[in-house]
Amino acid sequence: MENKTQTSNILFVDLNNFAAYPTLAVGYLIKSLRQAHYNVELLSPLALGVPAFTRDNPETWKDQLMRRLYFSGNPVMRLSRDFLREQLAKRNTKPHPKMLSELDKAIEKKPSAILISAYLDHFEMCKIIGEKAKKQGVPVLLGGPFFNLDRVTKQWLGLEGINAIVGGEVEFELVDIVKDMLAGKDLSDHEGVFTIRQNTEVQPLLPLQQLNRLPAPDFTDFPWQKYPHKIVPIMSGRGCSWGACTFCGDVVSANGRTFRSRGLDAVLDELRVQSNIHSSSDFIFLDIKLNSDLDVWYGLINNMQKTVPGARWIGTVHVNHLGDNGLDRESLFAAKKAGLTRISFGLESGSQVLLDTMKKGTKVEEAGEFLKNAYDAGISVRTSMMQSFPGETAEDLRLTVEFIKKHEKYLDRIRLSRFKPLPDTPFDRIYQKQPDRFPYMKNFKWDYKLARGLYQYYPPRDAEYRKQKNLLLGLVYDINRKTLRDDAKEFNGMM
Template sequence: MPTRHPDSPIRALIVDLNNFSRYPTMAVGYLAAALRQAGMAVEVLSPLAHGVPGIAREPEETPLMDLGRRANYLLAQAPGEPLRKLRRRVEHLRGRRERRRLDDISRLFLARGTDRCDIVLVSAYLMYDGVCEAIGRACREAGIPMIVGGSYFADAEVAGSWLSIPGLTALIGGEVELEIAEIVEAAVDGADLSGFAGVWLPGGRGRHRPPLEDLDRVAFPDYSDFPWHRYPHRIVPMLSGRGYGWGACTFCSDVTSSAGRTFRSRSPDNVLDELGVQSHRHDARAFVFTDLKLNSDPGMWRALVDGIPARVPHAQWIAAVHVGAAGDHGLDAPTLAAARRAGAVRLTTGLESGSQRILDRWAKGTDLDVTSRFLHDAAAAGISVRVTMIHGAPGETAEDVLASARYLEVHGRLIDRVNINRFQLMLGTTFMRRHDERPERYPSVIVRDRQPRLAQAEHELTDAYDPAYVRATQRLLGAVHAINRRPLTGEAGPFEGVM
């Protein structure tokens, strides 16, 4: 293990495996700020800065993409073991580019090496377990501690599956910003970390950490290490609160993550202060609010609409919102018009399905007529709208899929982008717990392979084998393509592919 003079600052190397292609990684920014505030020397290894392509959330829609999506869904709905093998083979071939990118990241770290650092901290999504293993082996050989952090390590089953990573000192699956400097110092000194909540140790020791309540105590993220020259536009990520203020859908995994459990909000002044600071630091006027729903606290939402113009004149921003079936959600026509004047250029909402029966079954808390009114009001205000949809959830019939297709066809001129995803069985969700407890309640759901390292379970939905369901799916995908192929015009253009 490298020797460090007791009076010299701890040298922390942060590896950013999230590697977004459009804006800095917020978790890394929080980590860098907390460690620098404690007097540590911080280096951020950003693969994007070294030419490794970043993650493209939503690539440009093309006819070829439409064909590929249609074929992908056809294979996903095909029954029988031979077709399952073909599907896995196709997925393997499609993943070659991603595997090459991951190999490039591993080689980048190995070329950097573990000299000039006392500890390695890795911010990772679950898909990066192979890269974490490569980094861990290098740290083990050098005698340097490695800590890996990720939002899904709040789940004990997921965390437990990662504890065998070679060279791992600890996993962090809690909001530890106020204690991360103490954790790092203890790890460098070889001290016992079991006293820190939210930290999981090889061998299985660890305990959950309660959600962080006083978010105003957390230092503003430090994005100075990121390759701003490689981003198409200078977009700063922002977060006004953590968790979800509108309950939890049965399929939602966001609310099971370390930051998603329960809803907590910063004070409006704290958020507005950060907007001003980040704008000044990075000469930026564009922001993406990464809150699960920015209007979880309607008071915060209205305070931002009122306060942003004074703090950052000519700002432009995007966010996700919840269009609730009842109550005050702050998305009435006058407030949307005010939000547009305050710089809101795009809002994303979870449509999920065009079938009210399915929305009620999922406990989504939305009403399609209310959503329709929101779409019209947002369009009238000049705000671009993006919706998310989920296809293939248990209980969904061909008629439900057709209802989704019809809803998009009717409202297509009011929607600029649709992000559609096949339903995934995510560990820790309400639905997964119910299925584990009484699988006989869901005879159409066949769980093939539980994959805790990815926090999901590979499954089949036998209802999707119905030819009418397949035809309805193809109509739905046609409606999605008809919307997504349109050029994105106006001031939302710089945010294409961001959210």
């Protein structure tokens, strides 16, 4: 009998079009398939010349104008903003002609199956792929970071031509799922797999354990020649050891549920392997919180240069105030010596009251001390901040402005965003039980297809609130126009 796992051709469509480095999750899945002797062809938008998504670009007055429009509370401006956002979203999610043309060519070859890795804004492209595949009789399996959320996935199940949607970490399960799909079997017996014909509740795929067993991802098919710099993505663990922030959607995503560490030896081995394969010593750690496992964090600091001489690396940390967080002055200086070039963290606000409401686990004064120590060590710092979190007052904004002014010297970039409700987060659960706690949020409803909450935000429109918000927007603009230190420029826009 013919061995299908040795003759089947899999078309893997990676719809993530990030301009800086390969998609880590796709690299893991391709590795799993090839280890089972499947022939895999990767279709990547960037390789086809599709304009890529970038972030943290040097800002101009146009960026500041758009920011002021985006954060405006004026009723007239709010209508204009919402209309522009809708039009921009339509433009950004419209399937690109080059991608469609290449997709037609790939499907005409009649692959044995198509696997799609998608974010939730790729609905239209997934719809097109399903329809085209169905005409050719090619089965399609769809996956992505938020398809483990039942209410989200059910909005996608009606896509024509999509045989099943998988929600969960399937590195160790994918080969069996694909094998059964090629054999025409019912995939609903697999945990974490949703099908349109399912009559029972889907058994969730539990968070992946024994992460140290994961092989080094296969990035060989990605368009390395089109990346600005050769930077290798890696993850030392999944989930977040804090995991309590009210607003955070990362910890409810497929690989963010509960914290699990890969262990230092597995991480160092992968660094060594990927450096040799791709002739690169630059790495980005995609952990939600790189200092979740302090043994790994300190182990990286102590062993990085022995493992990959000349290595440079960046990552995101949590400035947790409970016990040792690995971010004291001595450790930061040692991390810089070990090649840590840029570090990112979520400041969110300069108001302790608001941080406590968010359950951020951060003390304002400790965040300030961290910024100074990182700057003195020579590490470039990027932070994320949030405006319009429910309950935010003029005093909260004033304290945030005061904090940024005091620490402006130490910050290289700020990513300021409005509060975005996400399903299954602590905020979701609180709002369901106590909507009256959020009087400024009007006309709230969930758009589960895109996993987001839609609402109008009506904070008190007093002069002091507007004044402090405008001061904050001005500070963000000033900081984001800074010239970066030379060793941080190649990592700008990575996080």
